[in-house]
Amino acid sequence: MKEFITPPDHIHFLAKKLFADCGEIIDGSIAYLEKGGGGPASLHTHEHNHLFIVVSGQARVELDGEVRIVDANESFLVNGHIPHSVWNNIDGTTVMIGISVKAK
Template sequence: MNDFITPKNHKAFKAQVLSSHIDDEVKDCAIAYIDPRGGGPDPDHTHPHDHLFTVIAGEIEIRMDGDAFAVTEGMSLRVPGEKRHSVWNTGLTTAKVMGISLRKE
């Protein structure tokens, strides 16, 4: 995991961008390994692009505008960038999550 980083305001969270500036709709694609009780950012944040999170292994909780959404292995959830959000591992094992950043039209 030499090319992995821990983004600002995240904990027990390692991510690596797999590809960026893919096309007019897809900004980038990354893979993240989030340890139990890890996640972020803290506090929740917003930005101009959406995320599409897919859980490859484990389980996460996506906090969005005061609500919490459980996303388990094989599930995906699109998070509008203008909603305050963060991602947390609520499971007992490391979660493996694919994140795709989608530009707004």
């Protein structure tokens, strides 16, 4: 599996770092985005950042004029000051962890 490693003294164990220090964690949640699901419908901004971690499926993060695709086992940090929204990018369900972090 791409970018996964077996840490020292581990057996049948694969790990992949998804993020490092990105700020103080405010809260976190898990989301199930069904086909066509996501939001908010209009791009929005706020003071905190979002760290999106895709567990399964594929997410499409819309940023003021840019689109980023985030695959399973990947993460993406969204600057809360940039207008954004997040959407399911597949026909099935996408499962994501969303962590809100204070901007540095």
